[in-house]
Amino acid sequence: MHNDNLVEIENVEFGYGDRPVLKGINLTARRGQVIAIMGSSGCGKTTLLRLIGGQIKPGRGTVRVAGESLGELDQAGLYRLRRKMGMLFQFGALFTDISVFDNVAFQLREHTDLPEDAIRDLVLMKLHAVGLRGASQLMPAELSGGMARRVALARAIALEPMLVMYDEPFAGLDPISLGITGNLIRRLTDTLGLTSLVVTHDVQESLKIVDYIYFVSEGVIVAEGTAAEIRASDLPYVHQFVHGEADGPVPFHYPAPSYADDLRLGKQRA
Amino acid sequence: MPMTCDWENSVLKQSIENLGNSALQGVRRIGFAARFFVAVLLHSGTAFRRFGLTIREMYFTGVLSLIIILVSGLFVGMVLGLQGYETLQTYGAEEALGVLVALSLVRELGPVVAALLFASRAGSAITAEIGLMKATEQLSAMEMMAVDPIARVVAPRFWAGVISMPLLAALFSAMGIFGGYLVGVQLIGVDEGAFWSQMKSAVDLERDILNGVIKSVVFGVAITTIALFEGYDAPPTAEGVSGATTRTVVASSLAVLALDFVLTAFMFRGLN
Numbered sequence: 059m060h061n062d063n064l065v066e067i068e069n070v071e072f073g074y075g076d077r078p079v080l081k082g083i084n085l086t087a088r089r090g091q092v093i094a095i096m097g098s099s100g101c102g103k104t105t106l107l108r109l110i111g112g113q114i115k116p117g118r119g120t121v122r123v124a125g126e127s128l129g130e131l132d133q134a135g136l137y138r139l140r141r142k143m144g145m146l147f148q149f150g151a152l153f154t155d156i157s158v159f160d161n162v163a164f165q166l167r168e169h170t171d172l173p174e175d176a177i178r179d180l181v182l183m184k185l186h187a188v189g190l191r192g193a194s195q196l197m198p199a200e201l202s203g204g205m206a207r208r209v210a211l212a213r214a215i216a217l218e219p220m221l222v223m224y225d226e227p228f229a230g231l232d233p234i235s236l237g238i239t240g241n242l243i244r245r246l247t248d249t250l251g252l253t254s255l256v257v258t259h260d261v262q263e264s265l266k267i268v269d270y271i272y273f274v275s276e277g278v279i280v281a282e283g284t285a286a287e288i289r290a291s292d293l294p295y296v297h298q299f300v301h302g303e304a305d306g307p308v309p310f311h312y313p314a315p316s317y318a319d320d321l322r323l324g325k326q327r328a
Numbered sequence: 329m330p331m332t333c334d335w336e337n338s339v340l341k342q343s344i345e346n347l348g349n350s351a352l353q354g355v356r357r358i359g360f361a362a363r364f365f366v367a368v369l370l371h372s373g374t375a376f377r378r379f380g381l382t383i384r385e386m387y388f389t390g391v392l393s394l395i396i397i398l399v400s401g402l403f404v405g406m407v408l409g410l411q412g413y414e415t416l417q418t419y420g421a422e423e424a425l426g427v428l429v430a431l432s433l434v435r436e437l438g439p440v441v442a443a444l445l446f447a448s449r450a451g452s453a454i455t456a457e458i459g460l461m462k463a464t465e466q467l468s469a470m471e472m473m474a475v476d477p478i479a480r481v482v483a484p485r486f487w488a489g490v491i492s493m494p495l496l497a498a499l500f501s502a503m504g505i506f507g508g509y510l511v512g513v514q515l516i517g518v519d520e521g522a523f524w525s526q527m528k529s530a531v532d533l534e535r536d537i538l539n540g541v542i543k544s545v546v547f548g549v550a551i552t553t554i555a556l557f558e559g560y561d562a563p564p565t566a567e568g569v570s571g572a573t574t575r576t577v578v579a580s581s582l583a584v585l586a587l588d589f590v591l592t593a594f595m596f597r598g599l600n
Contacts, residue, residue, distance in 0.1 A: 111472050137474035144472075151469035154460075165473050168480075210469075 064089045064221055064253045065110055070119035072105060079105050081277035082119070089220075092247050092254040094264045096299065097274035098308055103257040106274070107223045110255065111145060112136045124220065141169055144214030144222040148229055150206035152198040152213070158185070159194040162213045169217065184212040188242060204235025211242060221253050222246075228260040236260070240267045261300050265289065273299065275308070361557045368486050368556070371479040381484040382491070389450040389485070389552075390492030394499070396449050397442055401433075401500035404441060405507025408432055412508070413516055425518050426527035429508030430501075434531060434540045435596075438501030440588050443547035445500075446493055447580040451555035454485055455576040458559025459569035467560075482560065486552050493548025494541050501540070539595045546587055551580040 065087035072080040079102040087093045095103050108114045109121050112128045121128045126139055152161050162181045166172055172180070185191040188208040198206060207227060214222050224243065228236050244267040247254045258264050264271070265285045273281040273288075273296055281288070281296045288296060298306030314320065375382045412428040458481070461467050467477045505527075512518040531537065555576045562572035 113468065113471065137476075140472060140474040145469065147465045147469055149464065151465035153466055153469075154464070165475075168473070168475050 062088045064124060065255065066120075066122040067106070067110070068120050068122075070106075070109060070116045070121060072102075072109060072114065072116050079277055080109075080116075083274070083277070083279060085272055085279065087221075087253055087255055088270075089253050090247070090251060091269040092244060092256060092267055094256045094258060094268040094271045095274060096257075096259055096261065096264065096271060098259065098299070101274045102277055103274055104225055107145070107225055107255065107257055110221075110223060111143060112140065141165075141217060142220045144217070144219040146207065146210050146214050146222065146224045146227055148226040149203070150198070150210035152201075152206055152210055154198050156197075157194070158190065158196050158198065158201070158209050161198065161209060162194075162216055164213065165216045180216070181212075184216055185209070187215070187246065188212045189238070202235070204231050204239065207231070207235075207239060208242065211239075211246070215246060215250060215252070218250060219252065221255065224254065224256045224258070226258055227256060228258055228263050236263055240264075243267055259299075261302075265300075357561070360561065361553070364557045364560065365553050367478050368483050368553070371476060372483045372487065374479040375483040375487045378484075381480070382487050385485045385488035386492050389446075389454065389488050390496060393446060393449045393492070393496060396445050397496045397500050398503050400441065400445055401438075401503030402507040404437055404500075405429060405433065405504030405509075406511045407507075408437075408504065409508035409511030409516070413512055413518065422512075422518055423522035424526055424530075425508065425512045426505075426523035427530040429512070430505055430527045430531050431536060433501040433504040433508075434536050436588070436592070438504065439497045439540050439543040439547060440584060442497040442500040443493065443544065443551060443584045444581055446489075446496060446548075447551045447555075447584065448577055450489065450492070451551045451576045451580050452573045454489070454552065454555040455559040455562070455573045456569060458482070458485075458556060459562035459564075459572050462560065462562060463564040463566075463569055465564075482556050486556055489552030489555070490545060490548040493551070494544040497540065497544035497547075535595075539591075542595075543588065543591050546591060547584050550583045550587060554580045554583060 063086045065085070067083055067085040070080055070083045071078070083102075083106065085095075085106070095106060097103050105114070109116055109128075110123060112121075112131070115129055123139060124142065126135070128136065128139070131139065152158075153164065156164075159181055162184050163177050166177045166180060170177075182191055182194065185194055188211050190205060190208055190212065193201065193205065193209070198209070201209060211222075211227075227239050227243065231239060240263045243254055243256060246252060256264065256268065265288065268285060270284055271282060271288050272279050275295055281291060281293050283291065288300065291297065291300075295307040297303070298308060304310050408429045409425065412425050412432075413422055416422045416425055416428065458467075461481065467481065470477045470480060509523065513520045513523050558572040558576045558579070559569075562568045
């Protein structure tokens, strides 16, 4: 393993039941970088994050985080490693029965013996970093979608992890929240020395903030490169994705029998 | 003709396959539920080390069920008073009304009706809460924060339910006896001294009250296990959670009634 690589995925295959989702993925994430994993819905991007988080195990291949192979860790080892990871779920996944403050304090209370005064200061610092110190006493139900995601981001970085994973952080956000979230991901990565893995299909916002991009389609990496390389790419899949074209390598129509046959045109009706 | 035969065969085959699959699915779920129950017991350390978590859940499952339990207990006791008096006076034994009300409540109605109400009020709420936590990825988030949801979320709710259930059943019985007293003594005019003294001499601490408590503890274990399992196992969708909530009420009500028969058979077999 290269020392600069925080995450290394080698020849990973995974499927749900008989349905293969990932068919031999190779991916690395270097320390201090923002890496985007892009692809159309259902291509296995979120599955990839779940593999890196150790929530599921690959059928074949290895997933290494900070040099440790997740497949070889028991639950205690996995939990030890997860303390160094943060995860931002698509809609925040805040605990709805406790306040914003308590959400951010959750890991600090669970995993440290810090006195409540110190926890208070740390929580307010994290909330300040995402611009929501003033919302510390609100309940999650009182937050907008963008605010909920920023609180979830503050919670994800509460223990100052080495890796933060973001599952569709831009989905459903208004343009202002979208810009704020994108900037936060970049700024926090740089200032805290994190590595960020962003699963998204928001091309324009991602290209502004990421260092490297992987395109996943039908369970394999079909393209990769820096933002400039991706913009200049003439690969049909990348071109279709970046320019949002309705038809191309990813077809508009779900596989179906002939349209004429389905409408029983040219056939004797029964 | 061969086509008809094939069609019949295929439908029959499909039906048998569906039946087999349903049976396998049912057995598999029972197996999962048993493993889940063992996992909850093994991960119960947090529920006792940080007893505040369990106390908090006791508020939601126990304290918030108090209104329905107390009001229902009062009315059940009042109805028992009316119906009991009606029957007993036929034999000139209306002074035994206190015995009838108390034994009916502490042996059967207290634990069973309180458990049925607990399943509807608290069991459904537990399933819906856990199911929604799963659907909104709160449980996954907790796992990703290296916090075991079974230990942190499930076990405190389990022990809160197990502790709350006998307390609620006892309160139900107490309110029921009070209801029977109101109707029998205050309204109808049964002798107050006979009402209480016969009750006191006929109700046995071990045979009646302790057995009633044991029943309600068993019901508490059954209801909270079913409620927690259904929530934890619910498909993470709106209809998945609603289906799980319904299954909780149906399954735990049936479990309470079936367990009540089994426990009663063991506890009171051969008693006069």
